[in-house]
Amino acid sequence: MSLGSFISSSRKIMRGDAGVDGDAQRIAQLVWLLFLKVYDAKEAEWEFHDEHFRSIIPERLRWRNWAVDHRDGEASTGDELLTFVNEDLFPTLQNLPIDSTTPLSKSVVKSVFEDSNQYMKDGILLRQLINLINEIDFDDFSDRHAFGEIYETLLKQLQSAGSSGEFYTPRAVTDFMIERLNPRLGEQVADFAAGTGGFLTSTLKHLDSQVENIADREAYRQSVFGIEKKPMPYLLGVTNLLLHDVEEPRFFHGNSLDRNVRDYREDEKFQVIAMNPPYGGTEQDSVKANFPASFRSSETADLFVALILYRLRKNGRAGIVLPDGFLFGDENAKTNLKQRLMEDLNLHTIIRLPGSVFAPYTSITTNLLFFENSGASKGVWFYRVDLPEGYKAFSKTKPMLSEHFDDCREWWDNRREIIDGDGNPKAKFFSAAEIAEGNYDLDLCGYPQEVHEVLSPEETIAEYKAKRAELDAKIDEQIARIEALLAVKS
Incomplete structure (x- = not known):
């Protein structure tokens, strides 16, 4: 089954259902079904390796026992299927009995369904959608590869359903940042606003080549940690990790900002942090109270920067995507955070990105900030990533690709000042003293502005x-x- 036919067929089926309204609901409807399909495939693997394995899902509710149509006229459909899903499947999975001893590989089912919704009202169309999903054969390598592409496409579609800066981070960006942070097996990589898990799966891809034995594989599975506040990205992220063979995903549904930052213990800190926090949003005063007064901000992204300061281990490394507003902002919280990044941590590199990297879903211009918990910064290197030759902007059909970072990669390993043709610095080092004298304005090496x-x-x-x-x-x-x-x- 081709990628294009799966996407178009699933859309066509759901557009015919009166209960599904818009792309956001279509994606939400599709992903809980995909989760159950993926989870059933993982359970089949666990059963093969452990004869004592017992599913947390009651037998009648396991995908294999109700969703598979054997073409013998026995598959549930129509009102019977709707009644089963609405009155048995969902209520049971939302109320699965779990406690502190329940493995994450099992408790994740309840976490996923607590905030999932069943929107479809036509049981015949629901059966058609289920049958379409069942055409993906997880025992077939080619279909496994195709499903990975399908899932990546679904994650991209989540962009159009997002708001307030909540969108899928382009794979080129997550891969580049993880590549520069260079996590090693045995290190823990965290994302406190993990969305669909892009940074975590980029980490797993980066670590995969380091796996040489069974012990390495176990370290690989324990290498990522994520928290996501919104239910749909959380569901997408959990499924993403299961597809990457993380059998007990340490991926939790909640608000990372809900806890007082002063309460974090050393064993709750991480060697590597990579994230693209939501920006443009706001938090309640009760959440802001979890931070020192000097860091309290009306901008969600600022609070996540502050959170990193308290959860990055000594000599740990961090990379974060932030909007231009953080660089030039002179509000007390922003200035205090930038001063802290310079004086207590080692902010060493800022990569400026073109404004169209996240186009067409947002025009916000973003930057990649890299720093370490290794003492005061001596200064910051800035590098401007320009649009490729022949591009007026990145777009949905011409997205940013990994190779568009190649010049930046070459510069990173051989840092030098670069002045472009019209005299503007494309890459330049600014000392800590220079930045302090400028009141921590980090809006440097920006894009030349056309003068009209x-x-x-x-x-x-x-x-x-x-x-x-x-x-x-x-x-x-x-x-x-x-x-x-x-x-x-x-």
Whole structure:
């Protein structure tokens, strides 16, 4: 089954259902079904390796026992299927008995369904959708690969359903940041606003080549930690980790900002933190109270920067995506955070990104900040990633790709100042003293701004007339040539 046919067929089925309204609900409807399909495949693996394995899902509710249509006329459909899903499947999975001894591989089912919704009202269409999903054969390598592509496409579609800065981070960005942070097996990588798990799966991909034995594989599975506040990204993220063979995903549904930052113990800190926090949002005063007064901000992203300061281990490394507003903002919290990054941590590199990296879903211009908990910064290197030759902007059909970071990679390993053709610095080092003297304004090595001359009304009219006369002359010239050609032929 091709990627295109799966996506278009699932959309067509759900568009015919009166209960599903818009792309956000279509994605939410699809992903809980995909989760159960994926989970059932993982359980089959666990059963193969452990004859004593017992599912947390009651036998009648396991995907294999109700969702598979054997084409014998026995598969549930129509009102019978709707009643089963709405009155048995969902209530049971939302109330599964779990306690502190329940493995994460099992308790995750309840976590997923506590905030999932069943939107479809037509049981026949629901059966069609289930049958479509069942065409994905997890025992077939080619379909496994295809499902990975399908899932990646679904994650990208989540962008259009997001708001307040909540969107899928392009894979090129997550891969580049993890590559630069270079986590090693045995280190723990955390994302406190993990969304669909992009940074975590980029970490797993990075670590995969380091796995050489069974012990390494276990370290691989324990290497990522995530928290996500919103239910749909959380469901997508959990499924994403299961697909990457993380059998007990340490991926939790909750608000990372709900706890007082002063209460974190050393064993709750991480060697590596990578994240793209939501920005543009706000938190309640009760949440802001979890932070020192100097860091309290009305901007959610600022609070996540503060959180990292308290959860990054000594000599740990961090990379974070932040909007331009953080760089030039002079509000007390922003200035205090930037001062802390310079004086107590080692903010060493800021990569400026084109404004269209997240297009068309947001025009917010972003930056990648890299720092370490290794003492005061001596200064910050800035590097501006320019649009590739021939690009006016990145777009949905022409997204940012890994190779667009290649020049930055080369520069990273051989740092030097670069001045572009019109005299603007593309890469430059600014000392800690220079940044402090500028009151921690980090809006440096930015993109050249086009300057447009503003003409008076009289000058504008004169310029317009001149250009029109020039164009009329060119048109008259072409007409004269055509008439001359016609005269010759006649």
